Amino acid sequence: MKHFSKLAIATVVAGITAGSAMAQELYTPNLSYRTGPFAATGIPLMNGQADYMAMLNARDGGIGGIKVNFEECETGYSTEKGAECYEKTKDRAIVTQPWSTGITLQVLPKTNIDEIPILAPGYGFSPMMDGKTFQWAFNTPAGYWDAADMIVQYLEGMESLEGKKIAFLHLDHPYGKEPIPLFEQMAEEKGFELVPIPVGLKEMQNQSAQWLQIRRERPDYVVMWGWGAMNAGAITEAVKTKFPMENMIGVWWASHDADLRIVGEDGKGYKAISWSFPNPDAPVMADLKTHVVDTGMTQSNPEEMSGVFYNRGLIISAILAEGIRVAQEHAGKPDISPSDLRWGLENIDMTPERISELGLDGMVPPFKTTCADHTGGSGGWMLEWDGAKFVQVSDHLVPNTEAYAALVSEKAKEYAEANAPWPVNETCEM
């Protein structure tokens, strides 16, 4: 009985301690992938995300005085494992970061019931832009259709696309297929021919068949929606088949420095659209050095920290942190709920001044979210590989969202009907 009483007391104390500990943290789990075939691209992104949150914890004591618990749950980029990670973390989470279009699509219906915001910066289902329909999902600050539009805009800036042929080399996966509806619409409107060329997961490193097709089709441009080993495989094949690199443009997930280092000088001229860019002189980098690098908290290294992907990881966490701050101010308390965070993510106003206050100068374009627009329309820059690193070769490009607003509404409606009953945010004015 004596032992039983001690056990009961210990249980109560542990419960109180755990309860207060849980109340005193912002639990923002990240469904990461540091292992598996896509690890090479996942690691720098995850390191950037983790380092930014570690810096906030060390420099500011967290956000609004509460520490951020940035726990990772390893998915290996597997949709099944991602869904398990979501279930495992959802009870305490104020946000879920699914990190793959497949996982995003899997958990999207669940977040309506669990009422947890999905933060999928630069990925996920493009119609998530429609905040009225996808009230819990955010692909801030830019979606895949923004990327497709900006790439076409950039090409049109050089010459008319009427009568041209564009090969669309993409991963045969929900992510790779995502921009096809918009590309098809634009092909019809602008008079170019679209040739979709899928790459299977097992063929990522041996794309000779795909590049033989490109040689046969003789496209004017190759637009690439690649991920992981597919990007390096495509770029090496492009070099091998002597495709002019300056006519090859990738989405932002095909702008990993390590992929281009494999071909080095031969990759000169390759381009990628991006909503983030490294700026080693930005104040945030000095703070990272002081609070994270010098204290031995980072898992990164100087080479990785200068790359596009690590810096994009920083921006992703900065967007989440800004959403949390806005939510805390609105809720009038630091210990926010997932619903509070949803409000925060719907009211981010990342003006040039705010970007500067956060020390992120030149690293992300300005953007603004609303309850109706969960993307924010940051636009981006065209980057080009100069043989050793990516450099900016365009001014700030802004997507013409009006041109595909109808497609967004149509696909959002289709999705809602296919998953009926699907709750919409009736209070939000479009």
Place this chain on the structure above:
Amino acid sequence: MLNEIFIKPFADMVAAPDFLMQVLWEGLVSGILYALIALGFVLIFRSSRIFNFAQGIMVVFAALTLVGLYEMGVPAWICVLLTLGVMFVLAVVIERVVLRPLVGQPDIILFMATIGITLFLIGLGEIIFGGENEVMITEELGIPTGDTVLEPFGGLLILQHLDITVVVVATLLVIALLAFLNYTQMGRAIRALGDDHQAALSVGISLQTVWVLVWFIAGIIALVTGIAWGARAGVSFALEVIAYKALPVLMLGGLESITGAIIGGLMIGILEKLFEIYWGQPLLGGNTETWFAFVLALIVLLFRPQGLFGERIIERV
């Protein structure tokens, strides 16, 4: 539609023979690489009846060890020797720690053990080397990286020196392997174990020695495969996926046949490329390489369940 299936592809081949030659060349290179991976599976299966699920991760582990050692400042060719040493130690450890305690257990237990080896090597590899994409030390190893451009029939045929080297090295490796198996005492011991375990043991062939040897040879094959594939698109854990390409080769050629692995690899490499280019891309939207080899293997299995070169098993009941 009939024209698209039966006439147009062949007309295209005749109309652009240089392109057909390029397709055949690319198929040959892929086929040789598939055959190499399949050989690793066959050698181990022949001598131990184990389907080695770890062959794919052995490719990654060997390639990462090579690149990792080079990054530590070791000269390139010394890295190759040291990597071979690592693969030998790995073979000894696997035999000693995993296989020896499981002698006499059902085949499925040994198969599961190789899944365990795979998971262990993934974890160990990630701890030691991390998950980043590494650049293969192609030039440092003296492997040529340029190309030769030919103009057959007034067209264009690009032959990568890397691919030519891969074809030559893989062919030499296969010849050396066949010579070893057919003309050396240890090679005959491996074959004897493959033919009849009990009989081989009764004449004094050491199971332990042979197992270490075949796992080491599989390690050598893994290193060559890792260099060849890694030179194409970098070295990362994504390389593990290519091992799955060997499965239809094994189904087609037979799990026990070295000749089957070689011919099966070449057949699949060339046929899947021809099918993809002339039928898959125009008619099915492409990416048929993902399934074509399996369908081909299944058709063969319908008529020859043991594969093209596998041994027919007749059991008395």
